[in-house]
Amino acid sequence: MRTSDVVVRRSDGGDRVGLDLLYRDAFPNEPLMPLVEALLDLAEGVTSLVAVRDGCVVGHVMFTRGRVAGSDGPLALLGPLAVAPSAQRTGIGRALVAAGLSQLARCGVLRVLVLGDPAYYGRLGFVTETDIRPLYELPLDWGPAWQSTTPPGVGTLAIRGRLELPAPWLDKALWSP
Numbered sequence: 769m770r771t772s773d774v775v776v777r778r779s780d781g782g783d784r785v786g787l788d789l790l791y792r793d794a795f796p797n798e799p800l801m802p803l804v805e806a807l808l809d810l811a812e813g814v815t816s817l818v819a820v821r822d823g824c825v826v827g828h829v830m831f832t833r834g835r836v837a838g839s840d841g842p843l844a845l846l847g848p849l850a851v852a853p854s855a856q857r858t859g860i861g862r863a864l865v866a867a868g869l870s871q872l873a874r875c876g877v878l879r880v881l882v883l884g885d886p887a888y889y890g891r892l893g894f895v896t897e898t899d900i901r902p903l904y905e906l907p908l909d910w911g912p913a914w915q916s917t918t919p920p921g922v923g924t925l926a927i928r929g930r931l932e933l934p935a936p937w938l939d940k941a942l943w944s945p
């Protein structure tokens with residue numbers, strides 16, 4: 769990985785302009801900044817990490833704490849994740865996700881879920897999740913995109929039920945094609 773010149777740290781208020789530029793660059797057809805802003809505005813339960821090179825934000829990942837009724841501890845949803853096109857395929861996405869999973873392990877998070885391309889998240893250790901259901905039913909052919917992993921050092925517990933998340937994630941459009 770050529771990530772030695774990249775620093776991964778928690779985001780702060782000074783990163784908002786850099787985040788806006790990053791999301792315009794990485795997702796030109798999908799305005800994700802309103803979701804990012806809404807999640808950052810939550811008082812707690814969000815882990816937001818930036819990858820910074822030469823003072824510029826070149827990557828970002830968020831994790832939102834959620835729960836399944838009756839489970840022994842919190843869970844988290846990964847998303848969004850973005851790496852600037854000019855910095856892709858250099859290990860920044862992997863580094864951001866790994867740093868986030870380590871932080872969540874220290875917070876007692878039992879499982880981390882994601883709705884994304886299995887060809888990518890499978891490389892980061894995510895596997896198809898069938899016991900924990902997303903907020904809304906997904907199209908049948910999206911099944912493999914709903915995945916999970918266990919943070920490092922956390923034992924695998926059986927968890928079954930529907931994931932509950934805070935308000936910014938209740939927008940059904942975020943869960944449909």
Ligand SMILES: CC(C)(COP(=O)(O)OP(=O)(O)OC[C@H]1O[C@@H](n2cnc3c(N)ncnc32)[C@H](O)[C@@H]1OP(=O)(O)O)[C@@H](O)C(=O)NCCC(=O)NCCS
Nearest residue numbers: 794848849850851856857858859860861862863887888891
């Ligand atoms: C998808 C994305 C986050 C990947 O970030 P990245 O920093 O380029 O990924 P990494 O360099 O850490 O790659 C990690 C591994 O995944 C592979 N990989 C990278 N992009 C991939 C893709 N689109 N599909 C499949 N595998 C991919 C890499 O080759 C690498 O594999 P290896 O370590 O086994 O050799 C980035 O390309 C991006 O932001 N894309 C635009 C937005 C998007 O599609 N986001 C999806 C997440 S919501």
